[in-house]
Amino acid sequence: MVQNSLDRTDYRILREIQANGRISMVELSRRVNLTKTPCAERVKRLESSGVIKGYYAALDPVAVAAGHVVMVQVQLSRTTEKELEEFNAAVQHVPEIQSCMMMAGGFDYLLKIRTRDIASYRELLGTAISQLPHVMQTHTYVVMEVVKDEVTLSMSDSRGKRIK
Incomplete structure (x- = not known):
């Protein structure tokens, strides 16, 4: 649809x-x-038709030991179609990666990762993130406070008029 x-x-x-x-x-x-x-x-x-992709419960991240958020810039060693596909497939198997976005600019991907604390993130970085296919370099940014983190979408009609 x-x-x-x-x-x-x-x-x-x-x-x-x-x-x-x-x-x-x-x-x-x-x-x-x-x-x-x-x-x-x-x-x-x-x-x-796929407009509604599913239903879920919004959980309190702190209550389920996932209150620590980091954003990670990832630069790959190569970005041929094969390498991109391998990286894309591998991130699907790391449950702590909440979102993975391919970027245009000075790095290739931006990951949003949730863990229990900085120590568990450090372990994940060494055992999973740095081991993803073709990772050449990462830069981690620790989120100090989540001000807004919506999962709902703002909707506009075919003319671009915002639907209230």
């Missing part, structure tokens, strides 16, 4: 589900002014 095929009701459904993934279909229907069956059909269509 492409963005152009989403209508205002779809966006309202998505906004409500982002705010509360456990919302009942009855309550969702009420909030978006649809009856239950058409609302459920729209949700199923959004799921099957």
Whole structure:
């Protein structure tokens, strides 16, 4: 499903589900002014088309021993398609890497990593991060305070108008 095929009701459904993934279909229907069956059909269509990729619980990182955050710049020794694919595949197997983004500029990747503390990060750096395929150099930046860390998306229609 492409963005152009989403209508205002779809966006309202998505906004409500982002705010509360456990919302009942009855309550969702009420909030978006649809009856239950058409609302459920729209949700199923959004799921099957891949617009809704899944549901999850937002956990308190400190409560689950993952309150320490670092950002790591990674420079690879080579950036041919093969090396990039090997690196991309390998980061999928390191659960502490919360996000991995390929960058344009002075380094190749930016990793967001969550661990229990600096000692556990140091161990991870030596045993996993530096062992990822083709890693030539890393630079670690310790996050002192997380000011904003959203997982929800701001949505705009096909004309770029922000949907509230």
